[in-house]
Amino acid sequence: MKYPLILVLLAASALPAQDIYLRLTDYGGGKINLVLEPFTVEGPTSGSDFTRRAAVVEDVLGNDLEYSLYFEIVADTTFLQKGTEGVVLRATAANEKISVRLEDFDTREKISERSYDIEKDPRRTAHTIADEVIKILTGEKGIASTRILFSYRKSGGKEIGMIDYDGYNFTRITNNDNINLFPSWAPDGKRLLFSTYTNDRLNIYVYDISERTTTSLSSFRGLNFAPCWSPDGTKICMSLSKDGNAEIYVLDLETKKLHRLTNNSAIDTSPTFSPNSREIAFVSDRSGNPQIYVMDTHGGNVRRMTFHGNYNTSPAWSPRGDIIVYVSREKDNSQQIYVTDPTDFSPMRITYLANNEEPAWSPDGLHIVFTSNRTGQYELYTMNWDGSRLRKLTTGITANAPDWSPLAE
Amino acid sequence: MRYVRLGIPIFLALLVLIGCPRRQVVQPTEEVVVEEVPEEVIIEEPAKPPFMVQRIFFDFDKSDIRADAAEILKKNAQMLELYPEVTIIIEGHCCEIGTAEYNLALGERRAKAAQDYLLMLGVTPARFSTISYGEERPLDPEILERNRRCEFRSN
Numbered sequence: 030m031k032y033p034l035i036l037v038l039l040a041a042s043a044l045p046a047q048d049i050y051l052r053l054t055d056y057g058g059g060k061i062n063l064v065l066e067p068f069t070v071e072g073p074t075s076g077s078d079f080t081r082r083a084a085v086v087e088d089v090l091g092n093d094l095e096y097s098l099y100f101e102i103v104a105d106t107t108f109l110q111k112g113t114e115g116v117v118l119r120a121t122a123a124n125e126k127i128s129v130r131l132e133d134f135d136t137r138e139k140i141s142e143r144s145y146d147i148e149k150d151p152r153r154t155a156h157t158i159a160d161e162v163i164k165i166l167t168g169e170k171g172i173a174s175t176r177i178l179f180s181y182r183k184s185g186g187k188e189i190g191m192i193d194y195d196g197y198n199f200t201r202i203t204n205n206d207n208i209n210l211f212p213s214w215a216p217d218g219k220r221l222l223f224s225t226y227t228n229d230r231l232n233i234y235v236y237d238i239s240e241r242t243t244t245s246l247s248s249f250r251g252l253n254f255a256p257c258w259s260p261d262g263t264k265i266c267m268s269l270s271k272d273g274n275a276e277i278y279v280l281d282l283e284t285k286k287l288h289r290l291t292n293n294s295a296i297d298t299s300p301t302f303s304p305n306s307r308e309i310a311f312v313s314d315r316s317g318n319p320q321i322y323v324m325d326t327h328g329g330n331v332r333r334m335t336f337h338g339n340y341n342t343s344p345a346w347s348p349r350g351d352i353i354v355y356v357s358r359e360k361d362n363s364q365q366i367y368v369t370d371p372t373d374f375s376p377m378r379i380t381y382l383a384n385n386e387e388p389a390w391s392p393d394g395l396h397i398v399f400t401s402n403r404t405g406q407y408e409l410y411t412m413n414w415d416g417s418r419l420r421k422l423t424t425g426i427t428a429n430a431p432d433w434s435p436l437a438e
Numbered sequence: 439m440r441y442v443r444l445g446i447p448i449f450l451a452l453l454v455l456i457g458c459p460r461r462q463v464v465q466p467t468e469e470v471v472v473e474e475v476p477e478e479v480i481i482e483e484p485a486k487p488p489f490m491v492q493r494i495f496f497d498f499d500k501s502d503i504r505a506d507a508a509e510i511l512k513k514n515a516q517m518l519e520l521y522p523e524v525t526i527i528i529e530g531h532c533c534e535i536g537t538a539e540y541n542l543a544l545g546e547r548r549a550k551a552a553q554d555y556l557l558m559l560g561v562t563p564a565r566f567s568t569i570s571y572g573e574e575r576p577l578d579p580e581i582l583e584r585n586r587r588c589e590f591r592s593n
Contacts, residue, residue, distance in 0.1 A: 312537070319536070
């Protein structure tokens with residue numbers, strides 16, 4: 030297992046930036062000690078709307094920073110000895126603004142100080158501050174402002190919805206009483222691909238979130254499904270059954286040409302790009318049951334990835350490139366999530382309770398969103414890449430097919 | 439049947455009006471009704487059985503036509519022979535185990551397997567189209583076996 034590569038990547042990518050305060054040298058052990066001082070709220074009396082919003086910022090900011098995995102939140106500074114590396118975050122809220130100051134724990138020297146307007150939705154303000162604090166202290170882009178698309182059951186069909194990465198702010202994307210499937214982000218974070226039935230055919234469409242427009246992308250005879258945009262934005266891969274059974278195709282968005290990548294009587298589906306957009310992991314039952322394979326974007330150099338278990342599906346390539354997460358059917362018939370190295374096959378099971386399916390990566394490659402029926406119905410959860418720190422995102426709806434947005438530009 | 443129901447009271451009323459002055463006993467009511475019914479049934483009896491095709495079931499992750507499904511498909515083919523004007527959409531369905539995308543492809547494979555079997559029995563290809571709903575339209579969410587199936591919908 031080459032998981033230490035994550036740490037190396039974290040550290041390496043943090044090095045070149047200019048305003049990095051502390052360098053991550055280890056995963057977990059090398060977290061930055063962060064002291065979150067209680068916010069000072071000036072002006073309006075307690076119980077006012079401003080006080081309430083300031084309290085939301087404080088609460089959400091703390092959650093964001095802790096969830097990011099870059100920090101060890103220090104609740105009690107009496108245990109921090111003089112000379113310990115650490116950062117103190119002080120914030121003062123006054124006149125619809127919040128001023129956030131970062132200083133060195135030991136010397137009390139200022140690292141940065143910035144003022145933000147407290148928005149009508151204070152969660153947004155908190156997410157913005159969290160991502161900036163992460164940028165200043167680690168050089169990494171935070172995921173606090175990212176969102177998650179998913180499909181959910183509604184009156185016999187399925188609609189597509191969107192939530193913030195922490196489960197708040199549910200937004201409807203489709204509302205057409207149809208079966209809407211496979212929402213998948215465009216790398217610009219402004220559009221998405223999805224499939225829906227039109228005239229007894231399953232077609233692929235592009236939806237523009239701010240314009241609220243739907244454009245047809247693929248409507249060949251049969252099934253047009255499982256679309257996925259390449260991270261470099263130049264290609265879209267998908268499954269088409271126009272030749273009689275599901276085959277994987279790549280649409281080159283520059284030349285508008287469609288290239289067929291698989292050619293056999295087996296099912297070939299669930300294509301997903303590698304982060305460098307040069308390879309595609311996919312599911313095929315060419316061996317007699319579904320297994321995960323990898324090929325290049327021209328359809329060559331095909332190699333089988335999974336050899337344990339007779340039902341392996343749902344591959345998703347980590348944005349850092351060193352892990353593929355997938356789902357395996359166990360001997361007890363439950364579906365469980367595994368992570369493996371794409372070059373040196375070495376699977377590690379990371380879920381155990383009930384069924385756990387449809388994993389998708391956070392854009393920083395440190396978290397996984399997935400579906401689980403551990404409450405009796407399929408709902409969305411997130412966990413760290415190693416299966417730790419479970420967080421439930423949805424309640425009361427049957428949700429599936431999550432896809433985590435790219436980083437905001 | 440509506441005519442029969444309406445007809446009985448009217449007929450009885452007529453009987454009362456016409457029959458009563460001659461005979462005081464209104465005995466033959468029951469018999470008269472019985473005489474009316476067979477006439478109606480003969481008129482309504484169809485020349486052939488009503489159009490009905492049955493769904494078939496599959497094993498987990500399989501699209502082979504099982505022996506029980508083959509029997510049903512033979513009956514369905516006979517029905518299609520009786521109704522040459524009917525075209526049908528064969529819907530492939532799956533249980534919820536596995537991914538939505540794999541199940542869509544598997545549902546399509548099941549629909550095509552059913553279509554191929556009907557073609558083998560001599561039904562004309564132009565009368566079919568296939569569609570897969572994968573795991574999206576379960577017959578019974580509680581019983582997985584009931585969802586691994588093909589439905590035949592007349593178009």
